[in-house]
Amino acid sequence: MFAEVIIPLALPKNYTWHIPDEMLDSISIGCRVEVNLGKSKKYAGIVKNIHNQEPLSFEAKDILNVLDPEPVIHRYQLQLWEWMAAYYMCTEGEVMAAALPSHFKLSSETILIYNEEFDDDFSALDNDEFMIAEALQMKHELRLTEVQQILDATHVYPVVNRLIGKKLCFVWESLKQTFNAKKESFVLLSNEYHDEDKLSALLNNWGRAPKQMELLLSYLHLMKTQGEVTKADLLKKASASDAQLKGLVEKDILRIEKRSVERIRYAPKDVTIDFALTPSQAEALGQIQECFATKQVCLLHGITSSGKTHVYIKLIENFIRHGQQVLYMLPEIALTSQIIRRLQKHFGGYIGIYHSKFSQNERVEIWNKVKSGEMKIVLGARSSLFLPYQDLGLIICDEEHDSSYKQQDPAPRYHGRDAAIYMASLTGSKVLLGSATPCLETYYNAKTEKYGLAQLNERFGEVKMPAIEFVDNRTIAHKPGEKVMLSPQLLDEIKASVAKGKQVILFQNRRGYSPYQLCTVCGWIAECRNCDVSLTYHKQSNKLKCHYCGNVYPPVTTCAACGSNKLVQRSFGTEKIEEVLEGELQGLKVSRMDFDSVKNKNAHDVLIQQFEQKKIDVLVGTQMVVKGLDFDNVDLVGILDADGLLHFADFRVNERAFQLMEQVSGRAGRREGQGKVLIQTMNPTHPVLLHVSRHDYTGMYNEEIEKRKQFFYPPYSRVINVHFKHKEREICFQAAHQFAKGMDFLYRKYIVGPAEPVINRVRGMFLMEMLLKLPRDAQMIAKCKEDIQKECANLHNIKQFKKVIVLPDVDAQ
Known part of the structure; x- marks a missing residue:
């Protein structure tokens, strides 16, 4: 076999x-x-x-x-x-x-095995070799990590190679099991003192060692209140030392036992639904259940703050009461902290979280709980799709429009939403897609009845949608070439909001302090050595950073081209906004939420909780503040640079800009009164901004879908973007054209390019792209994928193109 x-x-x-x-x-x-x-x-x-x-x-x-x-x-x-x-x-x-x-x-871990036939004469060995030989003779086998410890060095390969060459040892490759259960020390009362009379006699006749007596009393108190006592908890409560505990163990009063414990603590399992749906939410739930009777996938299109989460919770309750599991997917880890608190309130320990910030040991524990069926609800990012669900009944894909669901690098470059829909077809589960601004392709599938459609058209508590106002930056005095950061109108509105006891969110889609440094004499801009992008200045760390390859450089004080020291910082990121606000609005608590400020596992949760508890007046952030967060007390939202969202070379640019602005607008006025949104722009008559001002998703959809049809873009076609990378620009260029030539015969009318992207060098590699827009014909798409792979093989058979990296990105975002 x-x-x-x-x-x-x-x-x-x-x-x-x-x-x-x-x-x-x-x-x-x-x-x-x-x-x-x-x-x-x-x-x-x-x-x-x-x-x-x-x-x-x-x-x-x-x-x-x-x-x-x-x-x-x-x-x-x-x-x-x-x-x-x-x-x-x-x-x-x-x-x-x-x-x-x-x-x-x-992983394979190298193990050195002592050669028993070696004649034990170590005189020809140098000092390092002798140390290893002696250890091998005693232990018979050593791992490379042990060799490193013996020599107190990391580079031990030359020594190991010499020993193998002298036939003193040979190598064996071993698979290393890396998961270890977490062990914790528990303190127990010796069996003799389970008898209450004996325990009383012990306490009443206690002699010296008052600290040990205090420790024992602390143990008995913890035992009564907690049921089980860990060594760490006991020493902390009694402010005692290891030696004092050891004294009680030696007297056979207490004993210590090591046990395997879970790394993640869970609340008790309980279902408590303490709210009733509003009539419009109940109607939407009815529509979803009706759709699920005939269709596998349903889209819930609910405007911002319409209470989609309440509908999800009612659906989850139905499925787990039938013993099935539920996957609740979110695009960003930052969103999980707020949702998890809500879900834990209703479902207790039935729920677990799974995403990349968990340690590998924690992930294995969650994996095993999901596989056994013990964990009923999983809340996670796109990687939570891969867990071994035993009986999956429902997948909720919240904020389904979000581009973060698409994996970029490395392979597989999958889309979490689409993979979830395919997985549901294998497990027989239902999929609910939720969004206030659905992806155009999803809304098209709902309109053409491939998916079911449920709608929630009014905000929870009958709160009005926020009023949108534009600030025309052309009317505000500013230096040539510089952008308006905080207009006088916006500053006045911030002051008025905070004076009323309300909070403010400001959105700018650039992190750091200043996106580029410019020489005013010759126009030189500080750029990354490895990428064709300007370096962003981060004031907090006083460093220039490349946001593409992560390289860090010292700040520039003189122009590399002309030697002038007349360098100015242009444009602005979240760090600069935070600093300016603290200067302009003294006494206000300003915080920042971006990739730089929420790096560790719980940082985003702490920041969100501080904002919820009104310890922060103004929250400045990137896309992290846009997505699905629910704050009661925000009545003003500022979009500082709408033009920056509208000028990308991408067929989805209008859709994405609308989604971002509508989503961030939806953070305002979610509980009472009417919120306000101020949008700073140089072009207040832009069609997308007019749709945003009316909260008109349907109008934006109708306009965009016509353009997509006219120019044959999704949903009317399927796209595959083929990326080419090489460290030499000319070779990359030639390889892309050679590849396109091979595809030209069958796919000429579907090929766009090849061409250089806007950023044509990243991490020292030059880039070219070729886009294929294919008809929605499964057979033809499968054949095209086959031809792309054949053409890759043909390209790599040509000597000069052997090292060209070719990466196909299916359904490119």
């Missing part, structure tokens, strides 16, 4: 290994197995298929070991991986690498 095994590498197809007879009973599809690839590398792979067809072109190696007594993933997950690899033009190994927590993808 043979097994087709997926290993976490970008191999064009899966390899086959032979199953030794003694493993036939223990191996099954979805289990991890230890396999040997090449001369010595070992990997933990997943068994995809078991069959009896011997490979014809090579001799199959034996599987070395079965690592799991039962499958770690379900069969439907293997089907999902296969579909993702085919649809998004990558390999199943790349999907596996994205899908599994690192602890399931075991």
